[in-house]
Amino acid sequence: MAVKIRLTRLGDKKSPFYRVVVADSRTSRDGKVIEKLGTYDPKTDPAEIKIDVEKAKTWISNGAQPTETAKTILVKAGVIEASGKKTAPKSDKKKKQA
Numbered sequence: 001m002a003v004k005i006r007l008t009r010l011g012d013k014k015s016p017f018y019r020v021v022v023a024d025s026r027t028s029r030d031g032k033v034i035e036k037l038g039t040y041d042p043k044t045d046p047a048e049i050k051i052d053v054e055k056a057k058t059w060i061s062n063g064a065q066p067t068e069t070a071k072t073i074l075v076k077a078g079v080i081e082a083s084g085k086k087t088a089p090k091s092d093k094k095k096k097q098a
Contacts, residue, residue, distance in 0.1 A: 002026070005059060005066040005074070007040065008033065017041055020051060020070060022059050035059070040073050051077040 002025040011017035018040040021033040038051035056079045
């Protein structure tokens with residue numbers, strides 16, 4: 001089973017609020033979760049991040065892979081360290097064919 005640390009969306013239209021959760025990678029975005037790790041509120045200034053650091057570190061050590069967005073939030077929360085490596089931008093297939 002591939003386990004991911006990712007965000008589930010809550011909140012009203014145009015007022016997003018997210019939970020940081022551990023879920024099977026095959027489930028839908030707002031589907032069944034294994035465990036809730038915290039919350040992320042991007043509407044406040046600055047964005048409010050509440051993460052249970054011990055739970056998050058335990059899941060990462062057990063092999064859970066964070067998504068790109070979740071990884072950014074975990075870095076800001078101090079759960080993991082930022083890698084200096086930047087990901088390459090995705091190439092556009094249409095440009096290569098022309």
